[in-house]
Amino acid sequence: MDDLTREFLLESQEGLDRMERALTDLETRPGDAQLLADIFRSVHTIKGTTGFLGFSRLESLSHAGENLLGLLRDGKLAANADIISGLLSLMDMLRGVLRSIETTDGEGESEAQDSAMIERLERLQTGRASVAVAVPVLAQGAVAAPVRPVRPHKPRAPRKRPSHPLPDTPQGSPPPGFPEEAGPSREAEESPREPEPEPRPVPAVAAPSLPARPTSDPTGEVQPPSSPGTADSTLRVDVELLNRMMNLVGELVLTRNQILQTASADPGFALLGRRLDMVTADLRESVMKARMQPVSHVFSRFPRLVRDLALGLEKKVRLEMEGQETELDKSLLEAIRDPLTHSIRNAVDHGIETPAVRLAAGKPAEGVVRLRACHEGSHVIVEVHDDGAGMSLDRIRRKAVERQLVTPQRAEQMNEREILQLIFLPGFSTAEAVTSVSGRGVGMDVVRTNVEKIGGKVDVESHAGKGSILRLRIPLTLAIIPALIVRSRSQNFAVPQTALTELVHLSAGETDSRIERLENAALYRLRGHLLPLVFLDRLLQQSPRPSDAPCDIAILNADGRRYGLVVDGLADPEEIVVKPLAAVLREIGYYAGATILGNGEMALILNPGAIAQNANVSLSSETEEALSGDKNGARQDYLLVEAGSRRAALPLETVVRIERITRSRIERAGSRPVLRFEGALLPLDDAAADFIDSGDDPEAQITVVVCRDGRRHVGMTVSQVLDVTGGSQLQEAGSGFAAEGITLLHEKVTSIVSLSSIPPLENAVDGGPAESAFSLEEPR
Amino acid sequence: MRALVVDDSRFIRNYLHSLFTQHGVECVEAVDGKQGLACLREAGPFSVALVDWNMPVMSGYEMLQAARADHSLDATRIVMVTTEAENDHIEAALLAGADEYIVKPFDEGGLFDKLRMAGVNEL
Amino acid sequence: MEPAKAPEDVLVFENGDGLFGLFVDSVGEVLHVSDTDHEPNPATLEARRQALFNGAWKLKDRLLVGLEPDRLDPMRLASAFRA
Incomplete structure (x- = not known):
């Protein structure tokens, strides 16, 4: 295929993508002149260029579309659901032909289909919508009336146009030879006529949405990929070349790592090393940027999807999209296409209720699916939010038990979060709720597997009656990942940080006693719960380690499988460049790739998911539940801090943020130590007063944990933050009453800081509502 | 010789670009009428501008009108590129000061014939 | 937990249909355990x-x-191992 044809295909596809978005928008804004002009132009451009390449099928199809669109653009015809459906079908057909050109270099032949489509579009021009709908698009020969043969070539001579087609006065049945050239306006373009302000009542199925409702414009803010103005300053680059560049940058990163680890006494060398470090980081970022594409590339197909789904299910659904400009590595973007599509199908199919149900529940008949993308550190978050009924915990529980994914007893004990996790189990969403829309066999487990395959995470939230949120967390790039380097029998292995949750070290004396066994299954008691262990040396059939040797356990969570990987030792975490594996290594199945470490040694990158599967670590939520959950709500997470010389616990849910400040920032308001913080005064604990009076270095740093106490915020000065950990409630011997103010952290009884013991600020503080930023409802 | 191509279609721009450069004509491209006008004023002089009719932001007709209102651009021949659907506009375009028009699709011979008819003599 | 060749103790259980026995090496102690x-x-x-x-x-x-x-x-054992 020559370059021009390729260019034509690309441009036409982009044009159709834009058209698709605009068409779905048109449904809510049927008279929008700008939209109509855009849609017209997409088809017009295709038609204008096909002639150069001699694609006659495309030409006659786009010609018919152009005619209809011309009427719409000039306000001679008002858009309705039939017309939009017709145009969408046309678009699908055009896409089909483009695909055929792409794969076979030819347009393919389907004269009957083409004629039916052209006939349909012509009928739509007459405004006789009901007739048009009755014409099956793809039915071959279903149209009884003799159909004008498709012209193989575009006649050059300008044709006569009929008098105005009359949209409002339905004509008798159109004669077979109804003038095909209901051409676009004769008005010069500089004076586009206002479209007739008569959005006609559309047929019942059309889900007329209320144009008055403020909607975030789903497409408005996004420039189409070929946006005017950038053409001259941009360049198309083969993705292969970008991949190669990324590889080379990877090599450079490795070399840099090695150079930085090379000790040298020469001070100049260190300086050069730092500069190399900076330049490499910059270069890497630039190349990564070159591989980025806005998520709109994937989002753009969804308005159509939602529209078609909603029509099929007789629901009213509006799709709102946010953050379409958010960029993601091209390969990752491709990878989330299917999971996202599935999630949106789910939201429309299972999330949003039928209009009747919604009205009965006091909600607007039209449901909203919101698709949102944004950056969060080195990740992109994509959320699919629906304002439907939320997920029924009972139904999930029942279904999971029915499918034997969990025992009835276990299911009873699960808390809400754990129950929601069940939907990600394989086999959960296969049979029952299969509608023609959600399809068969693809469940949320596939969504999770696909997302985790690219180092991402999936999370779900649901509120009864209010809807659900599915959240995908996707890394920005795949080529360079942070990893922990572990050693097993003096070999290096890299464990991707995304799978790593925590590390446990067992010293020589401890290994035997702390690693427990249930027959042949090795287990570790992590915070009181049993975690299956996998010994890397045994898995890889290395020479076995003495059973009492010290070891480290890397606690991993791979695709929902939690286990501890037992290794000989740990090295520093490193940013590693993922290199593909030779086939012979790939076949072993435990490795995700290979890399070269900073010290020049090679390391295989472990695939935590594959290892878990091989070791039979269950995907069932039971292990997860055992580790993260609690049965009676008695467990809570705490921030473990050192204050003064004592250890103390702050309930994690109250912690707002942790601030490092210089001592001199602590001031006195009345008799209380306070901190000016985000424009308001933050009351501090008593001990903070010591920092004001002490003669120590006023520039010394101290840590303040900002906590929520009821409706106000207070600050706790601590000497250091030690850990975040789960505590179990202690019971009084005999009575069984829960002990207050203390908890068991790391097997030590630890007192819980009482935030309410920090008194409120005195009202006399000058400057009015000093606490206003923090206490909205407290009386002054 | 220098030519300006104003078209929102990448395909058309590339096509014209390759035809022109094969003939040793330097080719500058713009994606809409507004950019085209800016090019005429700032990146000129051009012997000829090929201007598409239907473009976003500023249509070819609007660009033509603006260009002809600016007499510093009189030396540039303006050839409107249209499709058959726009035949009705041709007269308006010629009245507004276009030197020639050419209907898509066209080939190399057709293009250069039209350019000569428009009075582009450097070919 | 291998079945002993010369069992010394038999734990006897009662189910709906009658009694069955479990051979063990020995009985150690009686412990109170908690569901938690x-x-x-x-x-x-x-x-x-x-x-x-x-x-x-x-x-x-x-x-x-x-x-x-x-x-x-x-x-039940018979059916469990068939499955």
């Missing part, structure tokens, strides 16, 4: 034991395998 210390079978346990064990109790310094009389019922 119980965990289901780890998935890494091999299949045959999965069928026999009913999880474990986490004692202070060791694990105590749970044998649920129901699961040891000869009729």
